[in-house]
Amino acid sequence: MTTSTRADHIETLRIEQEIEINAGVEDVYASLLAMLGPESEMPDGSKFPMVFEAWPGGRWYRDLGKDTGHFWGHVQVIKPPPHPKPLIEITGPLFMSYPAISHVQYRILPDGERCILRLTHRAMGLIDPEHAQGVHEGWSYELSKIKEKAERVLA
Secondary structure (H helix, E strand, C coil), rough: CCCCCCCCEEEEEEEEEEEECCCCHHHHHHHHHHHHHCCCCCCCCCCEEEEECCCCEEEEEEEEEEEEEEEEEEEEEEEECCCCCCCCEECCCCCCCEEEEEEEEEEEEEECCEEEEEEEEEEEECCHHHHHHHHHHHHHHHHHHHHHHHHHCCC
């Protein structure tokens, strides 16, 4: 029998990003749902087969077919329009396949004819340093795609 011991360190992660979107609340919310689910994609533009069940307790997962995939989280809070400040909160491991837990919050803040989409991602656990660095870019890309989709509706 082989055993090994290694000292792991609990790390934390906090990311806050927001983006202005020249679209109404309903269009921003619909674009957010599309990007969490059927229209999810990687920064290189390739499809990323995600399923998002938009109800409390609903799952968010990567569906690779034939009963394979990767669980990302559960919907903790969902407040769709006509709520004055629509909100989606997800808790789970997300993309981290190691001991870690995340909480992601998407809040839509109406501002006249436009909206602010605010994303907050907090995590703790044995966070891989590569993930801690690359996650900023991933969230920025997702927010830009939500903006692009929501503003395209108006064009």
